[in-house]
Amino acid sequence: xxxxxxxxxxxxxxxxxxxxxxxxxxxxDISPERAELRKAAEGFxxxxxxxxxxxxxxxxxxxxxxxxxxxxxxxxxxxxxxxxDIAAASGAFGFARSIEAQLAQHVPDKxxx
Numbered sequence: 001x002x003x004x005x006x007x008x009x010x011x012x013x014x015x016x017x018x019x020x021x022x023x024x025x026x027x028x029d030i031s032p033e034r035a036e037l038r039k040a041a042e043g044f045x046x047x048x049x050x051x052x053x054x055x056x057x058x059x060x061x062x063x064x065x066x067x068x069x070x071x072x073x074x075x076x077x078x079x080x081x082x083x084x085d086i087a088a089a090s091g092a093f094g095f096a097r098s099i100e101a102q103l104a105q106h107v108p109d110k111x112x113x
Contacts, residue, residue, distance in 0.1 A: 031107070031108070033107045033108065034104065034107055037100055037103055037104060037107055038096070038100050041095075041096040041097075041099040041100040041103070042088045042089055042096040043088070044095070044096065044099060045087075045088035045093060045095040045096035045099070046081075046084040046085050046087070046088035046089075047084075048093075048095055049083070049084035049087050049088060049093060049095075050080060050081055050084040053080040053083070053084065054077075054080065057076065057080070
């Protein structure tokens with residue numbers, strides 16, 4: 001667990017901004033096409049992370065108990081989706097950054113359109 005003192009006083013931690021706000025706050029000087037590309041790349045990264053987490057959970061050898069039933073599975077799915085959105089927006093895995101870099105070659109620069 002990260003100690004509270006490690007976050008700036010104006011922040012409430014990594015969840016202070018939503019994924020869309022974090023994306024737009026990072027690079028306000030990019031073209032609308034590039035911003036759409038970044039948003040799509042982050043969305044794709046979130047999907048990939050969700051699938052990885054779902055696969056890891058499906059491979060679990062944990063025994064089914066009343067505490068691991070449908071309610072707990074639904075909560076885990078919601079938690080995994082939220083984690084995937086945060087990880088994608090923060091660039092923690094780097095998939096979105098790689099996808100964006102590859103596809104950005106096909107998007108005109110801000111001053112060239």
